[in-house]
Amino acid sequence: MSDRLPRIALVAFIAGLAVHNLVMAELWDVGVRGASLDVVAAWKDVLLAAALVVALLAAGKLPSWLWADRLALLYAALVLLYWLVPQGWLGDGAATQKGQLLAARHDLIPVAAYFLGRLLALTPSTWRRVSLALVGIAVAVSAWGLADVYLVPLQRWRDSGVPGWFEEQLGLDYSEGLSGLPENWVLNTGDELNPIRRLGSTFLSPLATAYVLVIVLLYLAARRRPWWVAVAGTLAYLGLLWTHTRAAFLSLALGLVVLAIAQRRLLPLGLAIASLIVGVAFVKAFPTIGPSTSYTQPELEILRQQGQQNPGVDSDPLAAGDASTASHWRNLRDGVRVVVRHPQGFGLGNAGVNASRTGVEIRAGESTYTEIGVETGVIGLAALVAWLVAVLVGLWRRSAWLSAAWVAMLAIGVQTDVIGVHWIAYVLFALAGVAIGGGLPDDSDEATR
Template sequence: MSARVPRVALLVLAVGLALHNLAMALLWQAGVRNTALDVAAAWKEAVLVVAFVAAVAAVGSVPRLFWADRLALAYGALVVLYWLLPQSWLDGDATAKGELYALRHHLLPLGAYVLGRLVTLDRTWWRRILLTLVVVGCGLAAWGLIDVYLVPLQWWRDSGVPDWFSQQLGLAYRCLSGLPENWILNTSEETPVRRLVSTFLSPLATGYTLVIVCLLLAAVRPRRWTIAAGALAYAGLLWTHTRAALIALPVGLLVLAALRRSAPLVGLAAASVVASLVFVAVFPTIGPSTSYTTAELMCLRQNAAQQGVASDDPFSAGESSTSSHLTALRDGIRTVARHPWGFGLGNSGVSASRTIGSENVKAGESTYTELGVDTGVLGLVAFVGWLVALFLGLRGRSPWLASSVAAIAVLGLQTDVIGIHWLSVVVFALAGAALRASPDDPPPEAAL
């Protein structure tokens, strides 16, 4: 029985984390708030703890340590060390609450990975889990497409989502009635186009999850249902209009092609690049349009007057989103270079934004600059080394998971991928589980 618990937990996490944000917003709307909602939101950590205890009880022997394990443990040790060090020693500004948020944030993928290293999955369980991932991906895409075309944006404005973001998470969004501004793509004519956000309530998190699912469907033997599922998942990815995801997918496909020595996968990567370029160019004219409220237009015009009008060319470095990401990455690199020993946990990313204010965040968006700020160059190097060792360990065991790790590494340049819990839990747990197999065994994706 104890051996079954962690396996079921992986299924629960794969589905539950995809529904988490929507469920939390709906609970807020129903009146479950503040501490009560924080407790409810901790279900994922509770599932991980229960699964870990059950896995320890069921494991016959401690797995042989690989380099990926050693670097993962080194990374975890550095995170804990920087949590224990006083902020005053490091010139940090984080609060105790912010430090705890950051500790949970940085250790979540490690906890999932350790769980995976203790779980043995046979062909039947791999098939169940991979089928679940495909269902999750298709569900995200289908619901997201239905939402942007049939559910008015006003419904979301009037829902509990804006207050959940601002009052529960401390993430204040100004110019879209409290909704995240990246829910829409603005145009020069002030006619916004909706981006697919699905149950993640985020085009980025949805897009990145769909990258992993698309890589899985590209890695399995092509059949009618896998081709249909891949087409649906890829359509959902396109409608998120998340350019980092549209870059990471062909990178992952090329890595997969190299590991599998497959020319058709190279062609698929090239086709993905062409389709993405065409879609990004025409999306403003074919996407699901909506409209701003009077207050939203006033906010946007005030921003334009203060910051200047950015280019709306999606391929220009001066486009507002691209410019913002590049600026954040450049500033973060400079901060880490000037202060390579780090500031301590809670000084970067969402953890800092929620506790000390966005104006005091020392680095944001990029996983690497956030880790450099919170844990210094040593923590950053340990994390990057872990990813490299994980990729090398997986390339002979699971080309799909190896290519997924490569895609995550690319996404980390722009985004806090650790903060997307579906990626940090599901992908890292499955990567850990795949390392338990012999390189001579069939890869997990062969079970699908």
């Protein structure tokens, strides 16, 4: 049983992390809160640590070192160094001890998951379970999410444990939006009477849902064309569309182009073009065909105040000046400027959601690269980028679909803290570690045969 734990853990991450936020919110709602809920929520970290130790003991020795392994360790060493160095030595870093701990966990989980994968070789039977879990989760998340946005009133979620889980347990303040729900649950069309629900599903996030669906869709596109691939792919793609996440639409198309090159097939290229056309048409039509909801009176008052503070913002979702796009570009630009002006970094806990959760100034947000640059300086950012590129080079020789998924992740990371999506940090990095060491069975990229 013990030597099977790492393989069991991989499947558990695929399924468990897809429902993690929903389950934690429900537990909060029934009264499991504070330190008790923190202990329950740490299941993924405990399982990763246990699986990593067991895999190392079962292997007996470390695998042959690859450049990606060395760069992963270099990046991890720099994160640890910036955790230990007093932030006063770096300048204006003001992270709390809790913020530094959260940031260290955030930055190092992908490294641990990657090395778990490096120690694994999946048998054909284990790979079938992994494949079934990947496809099953995509189908379930899409089906549940589509049913939710049409059948479950938004008020049900306002009254649920979701606001408490995010705000009181995680320290994420969404009070200036949907009564404690994340604002991105709803597309603000500019019409107070016609806000549109976005699919967040069990992840409780349109963005996380969309990025996971992109990865699974690329896996399906790499397969041959049995009927179940077409059915699963169609449902997963519908779920992706209803998340209304434009970065995911673009990253899917990019991943399909990479897949076409890696497999020397025209079909993924045709799918990329078709996906872009459908995505543009859907974004344009979504305010009309999407599931309508309504704002409460206090929410309307907040939105009106925000509108007065930001006059002239374009509401066209295909325009470069719409509120969401403008915010992403502003955050990316400001983050780059901070990294350039302060190349030594500020130390862990001064960027992104971890700074927000602990009440300190957010030096950079959203982009994975600017957040790491702010925390570990340009040297840490360079080590991260070098590691990610080295993994891509290794994957290119081993797995077409993981190469495509990796490129899609790299692109998403420009505007989103992609490693902050637990499913990606644990699952994609672990699978990359397996593949780069030759641990995937021959049929894992069936369409290349």
